[in-house]
Amino acid sequence: MEKKLKNKIxxxxxxxxxxxGVKALSDVSAYFKEESIIGIxxxxxxxxxxxxxxxxxxxxxxxxxxxxxxxxxxxxxxxLVESKISFVPQGRQIFSSMSxxxxxxxxxxxxxxxxxxxxxxxxVYKIFPFLEKNKxxxxxxxxxxxxxxxAIARGLIIKPRLLLxxxxxxxxxxxxxxxxxxxxxxxxxxxxxTIVIVEHNLKTLFEITKHIFLMDKGILVAxxxxxxxxxxxxxxxxxxxx
Amino acid sequence: MDIFIQLIVxxxxxxxxxxxxxxxxxxxxxxxxxxxxxxxTIAVLGAYFVFYFYNLFPDFSLVVITAGGIFFGGxxxxxxxxxxxxxxxxxxxxxxxxxxxxxxxxxxxQALVAIFFTSQFQTIYLNFESNFKILGAVxxxxxxxxxxxxxxxxxLIFLFYKFTSIGKKAKALxxxxxxxxxxxxxxxxxxxxxFFIAGAVVAFAGILSFMDVGIEPTSGFTFLLxxxxxxxxxxxxxxxxxxxxxxxxxxxxxxxxxxxxxQWKEALTFIVLILFLIFRPDGxxxxxxxxx
Ligand SMILES: Nc1ncnc2c1ncn2[C@@H]1O[C@H](COP(=O)(O)OP(=O)(O)O)[C@@H](O)[C@H]1O
Ligand SMILES: [Mg+2]
Numbered sequence: 001m002e003k004k005l006k007n008k009i010x011x012x013x014x015x016x017x018x019x020x021g022v023k024a025l026s027d028v029s030a031y032f033k034e035e036s037i038i039g040i041x042x043x044x045x046x047x048x049x050x051x052x053x054x055x056x057x058x059x060x061x062x063x064x065x066x067x068x069x070x071x072x073x074x075x076x077x078x079x080l081v082e083s084k085i086s087f088v089p090q091g092r093q094i095f096s097s098m099s100x101x102x103x104x105x106x107x108x109x110x111x112x113x114x115x116x117x118x119x120x121x122x123x124v125y126k127i128f129p130f131l132e133k134n135k136x137x138x139x140x141x142x143x144x145x146x147x148x149x150x151a152i153a154r155g156l157i158i159k160p161r162l163l164l165x166x167x168x169x170x171x172x173x174x175x176x177x178x179x180x181x182x183x184x185x186x187x188x189x190x191x192x193x194t195i196v197i198v199e200h201n202l203k204t205l206f207e208i209t210k211h212i213f214l215m216d217k218g219i220l221v222a223x224x225x226x227x228x229x230x231x232x233x234x235x236x237x238x239x240x241x242x
Numbered sequence: 243m244d245i246f247i248q249l250i251v252x253x254x255x256x257x258x259x260x261x262x263x264x265x266x267x268x269x270x271x272x273x274x275x276x277x278x279x280x281x282x283t284i285a286v287l288g289a290y291f292v293f294y295f296y297n298l299f300p301d302f303s304l305v306v307i308t309a310g311g312i313f314f315g316g317x318x319x320x321x322x323x324x325x326x327x328x329x330x331x332x333x334x335x336x337x338x339x340x341x342x343x344x345x346x347x348x349x350x351x352q353a354l355v356a357i358f359f360t361s362q363f364q365t366i367y368l369n370f371e372s373n374f375k376i377l378g379a380v381x382x383x384x385x386x387x388x389x390x391x392x393x394x395x396x397x398l399i400f401l402f403y404k405f406t407s408i409g410k411k412a413k414a415l416x417x418x419x420x421x422x423x424x425x426x427x428x429x430x431x432x433x434x435x436x437f438f439i440a441g442a443v444v445a446f447a448g449i450l451s452f453m454d455v456g457i458e459p460t461s462g463f464t465f466l467l468x469x470x471x472x473x474x475x476x477x478x479x480x481x482x483x484x485x486x487x488x489x490x491x492x493x494x495x496x497x498x499x500x501x502x503x504x505q506w507k508e509a510l511t512f513i514v515l516i517l518f519l520i521f522r523p524d525g526x527x528x529x530x531x532x533x534x
Contacts, residue, residue, distance in 0.1 A: 077424060077426060087424050093420070093421050102410075106410075106411075106414050106425050107425045109425060
């Protein structure tokens, strides 16, 4: 019951998105409550990435609205980052020609205070020690798993209130997946960061989330705790049908 | 023998000019990813600014008027970006649309310059001391200034990208526009600043070229052609490459004109450009490391 009192950092209301006339989201009403870990699941092309991208203003919204702390907001990405919302998009997105530390520095352009940056950097390095060891390495030379962790570290450097992770473990070996999930949990607990995670790996995801949104063909078809979602039998219906 | 040294000197003078223009073009391309055909006209505007005010106030300091022309070029380019390019960019217009828009801006600006100043070729008389002689080659004071200005501009641009926060953000924007937005870089602001700087650089080049040889409203096309050629030879985003490209064009032009004929000047630039497009489309230094 206490959960209900938590503020919704982001809420979409009847959100519809069209890409050149093709519906990618229809009538999606989702919300991310403070301090929780939220999972978004669904088959390929079901609109998970589109939902996250919409929050950052990257998609053509045709209907509905998105609220931040209950209010409409300026959908320009740099304004969102300034309000401590980080997005780690799908596909190991890093500045590959830059060094590890330069990548993290780029994530911190919204931090004007040098001391604050240094403190955050120390914390991020504590979570990802190998990044500190390789801080001068050109990031193109890191392994896939390391690049993904660099992308997450880059998102963490502003100490976000809300961290949006789109398929952070895709293509990583099971050991590293476990490690990344452990770190996500740790970040959520220590820094009270709200984390939204789009993930294919349902078993591992269900272990760390309390709330799941299930998408199918641009529609939000179910939401609830992992147990509720599992018990409803809808997972089989959607994942086996596709 | 003397003629060869003179040709080498002339090539280097041309290279110094083209390098300046090309580096500005490269800066703009790397943050906006389209070929701005109006770029060369900014050089013309800078030159006519100096022409106009120098004739109006002949006793006024030429250095100050030049500084005014540089600022004017930067500001005008900034406005073009703000009023036109940014709007089309927001609509996610294709590169073809951007190209057509910039062609329109080039044509209109050129026509306006011709209306105000006639299409006559204009020169400026500078009361300098006599020319220099190096190993038998003649070099005028303004050409010496041109070479040193080019080196100076390159040095400043190097410092800008290496050490300033805006420069680093511009590098990130060139590397990956989507990620730059994601990390919270105000990409509109960075683009605007880069257009201002590039406009100032190309206006400065235009002013120096005007002082060296003169200017006419259609000179913008020559500026554009040379910058595009040096830019393609050097490769997008590679400023040192643009410098090398400028040197290549400077030499091909001057030696070509000497051995063939003056009418071939622009055709030669095109030939070099096309050869590079065929054999080295990603520039002379295309590095294999870049994996994007
Ligand atoms: N930039 C785009 N332009 C056109 N269609 C797109 C674009 N991005 C995504 N889509 C389409 O929108 C639908 C949802 O895609 P996406 O949100 O990426 O799905 P998911 O992340 O769940 O795999 C898909 O049908 C996809 O093909
Ligand atoms: Mg996706």
